[in-house]
Amino acid sequence: MDVSANKGVGGDAFVVGVDFGTLSARALVVRVSDGTEAGTAVSEYAHGVIDQELAGYGELPPDWALQDPGDYVEALRATVPAAIRDAGIDPGQVIGIATDFTASTCMPVLADGTPLCQLSGLAARPHAYPKLWKHHAAQAHADRINAVAHERKEKWINRYGGKISSEWQFAKALQLLDEDYELYQRAGRWIEAADWIIWQLCGTETRNACTAGYKGIYQDGQYPSREFLAALDPRFAGFAADKVAHPISPLGARAGRLTPAAAALCGLPEGIAVAVGNVDAHVTVPAAGPVAPGKMVAIMGTSTCHVMNGAELAEVPGMCGVVDGGIVAGLWGYEAGQSGVGDIFAWFARNGVPGEFAKEARRRGMPLQQLLDEQATAAPPGAHGLVALDWAGGNRSVLVDAGLSGAVVGLTLATTAPEIYRALLESTAFGTRMIIDTFGMSGVPVTELVVAGGLIKSAPLMQIYADVLRRPLNVIGSDQGPALGSAIHAAVAAGAYPDVPAAAEALGRLQRDVYRPAAARADVYDELYAEYVQLHDYFGRGENPVMHRLRAIRDRVLSGRSEAGVS
C-alpha cells in the first residue's frame, strides 16, 4: 500500500500506537509519512498494581503483583479517542493500530479469551488475575524449571543465559498449577497480556514472536517438550500444547482487522490493520532510528530493559534471552535487564529521605527526586564513600535471581540521604556496565548505546551512566519511545512500509552523543565498579547466600506469625 493512497481529502495518514505500562497506558497518534507525533493521551489503571490487598481475598503474600485486565480495556477507551482529539485529526485518517505491553505479564483465560478473574465466583482468587511482570513469587518454580532443564540438558536453557526467570510464563503457570490446580484446569489458554489485548482488538488469538521467544521458551520452532514438562509435574505435561501453542506471528505482521466492538471502544474505523502484539522494551528499538546489530537500546524506567539486535547467535551468561526475530524479523534479538532501577530511586525517595528535603523541593517547585539528583551529584564521584547493590527488586541480568536484595556498604555517621541516593543511582549504572561487559565478553559487543524511557529526563543520572560506562550516550528523540515503536509497527502492519527497518529509518528518532564521559570521573567510577563487582559476586554467585536466607526467614516468620506466637 502506498502512503499517499491513504491521504484522504482531510490530509495525511496516521497510525496509533498504544503503550501499556506498569501503572498507565499511553496512546500516541503518529503521521505515517514522517513520524510526526500529532497527539497523545495517558490514562492510569484504576487498580494499578495489586500487590498488597486483593478485594475479597485480603492481604497478598510477599512478592505478589497482580493486575486487573479490565483496566487494559478501559485504557483503550480512555486514551485512543483522547489522543485522536489531541491530534486534531479525523479518526478516518487512521490506517492502523498497534500495541506494546509489559512482559511477561501473563494470565489464565477461557478458550474464548475471557479472563478467569472476570468469571462469577473467581474475583477473590489471586491466581485468576494477570501476574504482572514484577510478580516475584514464582521463584521456587523458576528454580525447579532451571534445575530440571540443566539436569535434562535441555538445549534451550542456554538461550536464556542458563536460567529462566521467575517473571516468565512457565514459572508463573507452574505456580498456578501448584497453588490453585482447579484454576489451572479451568484455564483454556495461558496468554501474555501483549497478545490478549490484540485478541480484544481484532477478535482473533495470535502469539507474537517476541513474547513467545523471550517469555514463553519458544526456540527453534518449538516449546519445551511434553517430557520436560512432565518432569516438572506430570499434570503440567500438556501445558504448552494445550494452553499456549499457536502459530507464531512475526513482529510487524497484521494480526487482523479492528472489530466493530473494538472500533467503537477506540473511536477508530472498523477494519483498519491491527498489528501483532509486542513488548514495550523491544518495540522501542525501531523508535530509536536505524536498526543495526550492536546498537543496544536501554529502556530505563521502573526497571531497565536492554535490547539489541545481533547478526549471529551467541550465548550470553545471564541474558534474559536471545530470540530469532525477537526484536526485528531476520536478526537475533538479545535481551537483558535490571529488575529495579527507577523503582529503587522512587522507593528511596519515599522511604529514606528526611522531610527537610521534601520541604525544600516544594519550596523550589520541583519533584523531590529532581532535588535529590541535584544534591547527590554536587560532590565528586567517590566522595560519599559508598557502594550499593541495585537488587532491591531482585537481579534479572546477569544473575537471574529474584531472591537477591539490595545492600549499601560504607555508611558513616556523616552519610546523608542524597549520598545514599547517589550510591543507588550509581549502582544501577554499575548493573548496566556488568551487562554490557558480559555481552562484550560473550562475543556480542555493544558498539552503540541508546538510552530511552522515563529516566532520560534526569541529566545527572545520564551523566553518571556516561561516566560509569565510559561511553557517549545517544538519546532516543521521542518522549514516547514505546508508543512510537508501536506506531511504527502499525504502519508496517497497515502496509505503509515494507518492513520494520524501513519504517524505523523513516519514523525513528535519535540524538547522538548527548552525554559524554569525562576521564577523571570515569577513573574514580572504575574503582567503585571494582568494589561493586566484588560484592556482586560475593552476594550474587553463591559465596554468601545471605540474601536468600534473610528472605526465607522473613517469609517463614510472616507466614507462621499467628501460630508461632512470635511477636
Add this chain to the structure above:
Amino acid sequence: MDVSANKGVGGDAFVVGVDFGTLSARALVVRVSDGTEAGTAVSEYAHGVIDQELAGYGELPPDWALQDPGDYVEALRATVPAAIRDAGIDPGQVIGIATDFTASTCMPVLADGTPLCQLSGLAARPHAYPKLWKHHAAQAHADRINAVAHERKEKWINRYGGKISSEWQFAKALQLLDEDYELYQRAGRWIEAADWIIWQLCGTETRNACTAGYKGIYQDGQYPSREFLAALDPRFAGFAADKVAHPISPLGARAGRLTPAAAALCGLPEGIAVAVGNVDAHVTVPAAGPVAPGKMVAIMGTSTCHVMNGAELAEVPGMCGVVDGGIVAGLWGYEAGQSGVGDIFAWFARNGVPGEFAKEARRRGMPLQQLLDEQATAAPPGAHGLVALDWAGGNRSVLVDAGLSGAVVGLTLATTAPEIYRALLESTAFGTRMIIDTFGMSGVPVTELVVAGGLIKSAPLMQIYADVLRRPLNVIGSDQGPALGSAIHAAVAAGAYPDVPAAAEALGRLQRDVYRPAAARADVYDELYAEYVQLHDYFGRGENPVMHRLRAIRDRVLSGRSEAGVS
C-alpha cells in the same frame, strides 16, 4: 573519717559527682550515708563537638572531633552550684567532689596545665585542641603503633586485644607530632581531660590508674619504652617520659583539696577532698551496686562501653584493654566497647526517616526515636529480612578498626524506614553479643549483665538485647550512673568509706531481671546473628577490605577536589 562526723547542725554529709559527657556535663549531689540523689543539674557545652568547622581555620578534615576545654570549666560553674541549689542543702554539707570524663579525650597543655588552644595565636590550630574520644583521624598512627608493637613483640600489646585504638593517647599524640610538630614541641604535657579537670579543681597534676592503663598504655608499672617510641619516630622517643609520665594514683584516692579558685567556681567549701580522675564508663561499675568479678556493666549511650572486673589476668582478642586496678583497685579491669550505638540510631533518625514519621511523632507528642522504636518492634524478629553491621562509627571491639563502616543488607522495594531502624538496633545487640561471646571464649565468662546509660530508657531496645543475648538484663537503679559513680569515689576520697567496694555496696543501685529473653524470639535472632557473624568476618577480618578502600577513595577525592578538577 566517720560519716557522722561530717554531719553539721544543718544535717547529713553530701558529695558531688560531675559526669563530663560528649555534649554536656551533669553534676549530682548524693547523700553520703545512703546514696540518696538529692539534686542535679545539667549544662551543654557551648561549642559541643567541633567536627565540621573550627572558627578561624575552616572546614575540618573527615573524622576529626575536637572540643573546647573552656567548656569543661564553664560546665563546673554552670552545674555544681545549680545542683546544690536543687538539693536544697548548704554547700557546707559537701565533703568531697569527684569527676568522670569521656576517654580518651586528650590534649596538649603547657607544664602548668594551660591548654595550647588558649594561647595567643593558637586558637585557629586544630591540633591545639582536645581531641575528643570520637576523633577518628589518627587511624594511620594507630596502625603504625600496632605494626611496630607486633614487630617488636611488645608484650603490652596483648593487654589491648592485640591492637590499640586510634582513639587513644599515643595515636592522637603521634598524629599531633606528624601533622603539627611545632605544637607537639610546645606541649609540655599531654594529658587526659579526665586528669586535666582534676588539675583545675585541686591545682595539682595527677594521673589516674584508669586512663593511664586503658588509654595510655601503662602496664606493669611502665609506659612503652623509649626504644619503642623511637621506632615510631625518633622525635617521639621522649614522649612518655617528658610529656606523660607521673606517679599513678589509684581510683578513689584523694588527688588533693579544692583550691580557693575552684571553690569559688563551684560554690563549694575550700579544702574539701577532690578524688583522682575517672572515666564515665568505668566509674559506673560501682554505681551498679556490689562489685564482683564476671559482672559486666554495659554503659549504652552514643557509644557503648563494656566494663567488667576479673579476678585473673586473661587476654581477650579485640578487647580495649585489661588494666590492674583499672576499675576497682585490687581487681583486673576489663574494657570492651562499640564505637557507635546511640549515635547510629540518632544519625538514622536525622538522615534516613521520611517526614511523615516526624509529623506523627509530633502529633503524638513523643520523640521521633520513641515512635521508631515502637513501630520498628511491632513486627516479629526477622520480618524485615534485613541484617546490618553496626560500624557507622567504626568498630572498637572486637575488631579495633575505626576504618570500618556500616552496611545494610536485604533491602527490598517494600523495606520501610522503621524496618531499617530496627535492623540497626539489632546490629548493636549483635555487636554486644560478639563481645560477650569473645570474653567467654577467652576464659573471662560474663556471669551477669547490667545495662546503664541513656539507652536504657528504650524498653523495645532493651528487649531486643535480652532476646539477642538470651539472658536477663539487670538495670542500673540510677538515671545518673556515671555521676553517682563519681559521687561514690568522692565519698571514698573524703574518707567516708574505706574503699570503693564498700561504698558501692552502700550507695550503688541495681534492679534485677528487668528484661527477660523469650525463646521464640531468641531462636530467630540466633539465625540473624549467624548472618551478622558471617558479614562481620567478611568485611571486618580482611577478606574484603572494601570499607577501607571506599574510605581511602573518599579521602583522596575530597582532598584532591580542587586540583583534580573532578566534580
